[in-house]
Amino acid sequence: MSLLDRQVLIVTGKGGVGKTAVAAAIGLAAAWSGRRALLVEIASEAHVAGLFGESGGAEPGKEVALHPNLTGLAIEPQQALEEYLTLALRVRALAERLADSRAFGYLTAAAPGLRELVTLGKIWHLTEQRTRDGERRHGLIVVDAPATGHGLALLRTPRAFLEIARAGRVHEESRAIAELVADQARTGIVLVTRAEEMPVSETLDTLERLRPLGLEARVLVVNALYPELVTGADRETLRTLVPAGETGQAAVRAARSHLARRDDQAGELGRLAAATSLPRVELPFLFRAGLDLDGVSELAAVLGPAFEELP
Amino acid sequence: MNVERLIAEAEIIVVCGSGGVGKTTASAALALGAARRGRTACVLTIDPARRLANALGLEELPDEAHEVPLPAGGGRLFAMALDAKRTFDRLVEEHAPTAEARDRILRNRIYGQLSSAMGGSQEYMAMERLFELHEQGIYDLLVLDTPPSRHALDFIDAPNRITRFVEGRALRTLVEGGLRVGGLGLRALGQASLVGWKALERVIGVTFLSDLTEFLLAFEGMYDGFKERATAVRSLLGDRRTVFLLVTTPEREPIEEAIFFWQRLVEAELPFGGVIVNKVHADFLGDERHRSPAALRRAALAQLAEAGLEASVAGRVADAFLAHQVLVERDRANVRSLARRLGSEPLLEVPYLDGDVHDVPGLERLEPHLFATGA
Numbered sequence: 001m002s003l004l005d006r007q008v009l010i011v012t013g014k015g016g017v018g019k020t021a022v023a024a025a026i027g028l029a030a031a032w033s034g035r036r037a038l039l040v041e042i043a044s045e046a047h048v049a050g051l052f053g054e055s056g057g058a059e060p061g062k063e064v065a066l067h068p069n070l071t072g073l074a075i076e077p078q079q080a081l082e083e084y085l086t087l088a089l090r091v092r093a094l095a096e097r098l099a100d101s102r103a104f105g106y107l108t109a110a111a112p113g114l115r116e117l118v119t120l121g122k123i124w125h126l127t128e129q130r131t132r133d134g135e136r137r138h139g140l141i142v143v144d145a146p147a148t149g150h151g152l153a154l155l156r157t158p159r160a161f162l163e164i165a166r167a168g169r170v171h172e173e174s175r176a177i178a179e180l181v182a183d184q185a186r187t188g189i190v191l192v193t194r195a196e197e198m199p200v201s202e203t204l205d206t207l208e209r210l211r212p213l214g215l216e217a218r219v220l221v222v223n224a225l226y227p228e229l230v231t232g233a234d235r236e237t238l239r240t241l242v243p244a245g246e247t248g249q250a251a252v253r254a255a256r257s258h259l260a261r262r263d264d265q266a267g268e269l270g271r272l273a274a275a276t277s278l279p280r281v282e283l284p285f286l287f288r289a290g291l292d293l294d295g296v297s298e299l300a301a302v303l304g305p306a307f308e309e310l311p
Numbered sequence: 312m313n314v315e316r317l318i319a320e321a322e323i324i325v326v327c328g329s330g331g332v333g334k335t336t337a338s339a340a341l342a343l344g345a346a347r348r349g350r351t352a353c354v355l356t357i358d359p360a361r362r363l364a365n366a367l368g369l370e371e372l373p374d375e376a377h378e379v380p381l382p383a384g385g386g387r388l389f390a391m392a393l394d395a396k397r398t399f400d401r402l403v404e405e406h407a408p409t410a411e412a413r414d415r416i417l418r419n420r421i422y423g424q425l426s427s428a429m430g431g432s433q434e435y436m437a438m439e440r441l442f443e444l445h446e447q448g449i450y451d452l453l454v455l456d457t458p459p460s461r462h463a464l465d466f467i468d469a470p471n472r473i474t475r476f477v478e479g480r481a482l483r484t485l486v487e488g489g490l491r492v493g494g495l496g497l498r499a500l501g502q503a504s505l506v507g508w509k510a511l512e513r514v515i516g517v518t519f520l521s522d523l524t525e526f527l528l529a530f531e532g533m534y535d536g537f538k539e540r541a542t543a544v545r546s547l548l549g550d551r552r553t554v555f556l557l558v559t560t561p562e563r564e565p566i567e568e569a570i571f572f573w574q575r576l577v578e579a580e581l582p583f584g585g586v587i588v589n590k591v592h593a594d595f596l597g598d599e600r601h602r603s604p605a606a607l608r609r610a611a612l613a614q615l616a617e618a619g620l621e622a623s624v625a626g627r628v629a630d631a632f633l634a635h636q637v638l639v640e641r642d643r644a645n646v647r648s649l650a651r652r653l654g655s656e657p658l659l660e661v662p663y664l665d666g667d668v669h670d671v672p673g674l675e676r677l678e679p680h681l682f683a684t685g686a
Binding site: 015017147164196197199237243245249256289290 | 564628631
């Protein structure tokens, strides 16, 4: 069973490391392999759809086609909560009245994590959906989760609710959600990082903090590694070289800077390797003006085969 | 942007921006710069990266200020790692009418979640702690590094939200609904909230609701204190002693977040100081000449060959150069568009330094760029 055969992959990592790009690339790679993939983001507007050139995907709660075999869905927590209430109460008018009531507003403010819970609950619900023939409706659900701090809060929520809501429907569903998240056969946690000091430290810290939750990451994705454009052997030559022209000088400075950044990245990769034996997938830095479908495809071409190999 | 003047005049600098843009290092470098100019500065941060935390002495005890030894002269630099739960607990201790009410709140399961895990509570507590430290008056300048997340904006609303949350009337409706359903039969209730309550009970379960009721009741005596405090915090943040700075990198997504942030600050009438664009790739060519990549490559190769560089090495150097120029151009285009959208608001570009910044010497390398007078 490969990593792409899971029902849910939850992608998290420090802010700014490229979580969304990696989540999109995983979804694309799964779609390429013939799996039906759903890319889920937790936000009030869909950003991911933009990567696939979809401008009409901004509406939360609505599944949009992004690519053959790939659809996208933005989960907006407040909306998911209302949807959940409708489902639970079986009466839309009552659910709407409740959701609109001030008292309910206070309750959601006071009941920490309720939004996170319904967000995960929605994902759980997606895994349960069946087609008319009884097949699972979604092959792989890739979740572009919030950055680690809030991502961890999200993963912790079902267990917290088992504790605070000790009976009733929410309790039962929290249990089902907690089981889904912790079940390594169904769910995989993908930690994204960059080979820089702060993201690496946060990644190592996250690994520690997952453990008491009974959770474990399946893979580390190290994003944005500089390719070896200038080799270490060129270092000495470049140290003293001063071309006469401005362009030549600029080129030498850029090459030196490249070497320095590669050194930093090598150091951080070493630190990561020394601290954890988790499998690592390394993605290249994209020298592009911004992320687009070509960029996502470039990442997917690396991620797909690597994830296919991972258990 | 004139950071020099800003540092001299402000008592509080709140640094915001999305994750990964270098907020913590920028905050620490601002505080360091202030200290070197003779002020007593303290940088407050939540969850700093380990090596920087180490360098600033933050690993020892959370929620306590540590002096960071500076090489020579000037003022003093302190650093503090915030602990949201501890601040929340202290607030409860301060405002609880009785020891019994205090203990009931601190023991309550809902409170336990609220104070440590709730989205936005960290942000709010950071503001609360900021206010507390400002009141104490020990430091000339406080630099707050806000938590990195999409929730980062929550702190703007947090005082209002907390006020709304603990505001007596509506809460009491909810609480009394709970008591009535629980058979305690208080005053007659509007039908609507009773229906709502029963519906909730079916979904959430009785234990949860009774915990919630207990929590809200225990808060009863604290509403006024909390509300007063939240109003004071909001007024300090809107005051001319405070300035908000945004940090971004010259990449599309963080810039969008910064713009969004800026609009929220303006809407909320909070004092905005400007945008710091961090990690801008330096253009080693110096001026803005527009030559095609092919032409740049030819020129570089010719000049490298002239300097005696072997052709294969020169080819690699040219590759690195052109890759670098792609990022230079990207950054330039993005910064230009940011500047256009910001209109007359101040903007400062800080170059992408070689080598991670994670210690005091690193901050010292960053500092002059922050204190350079920008456009």
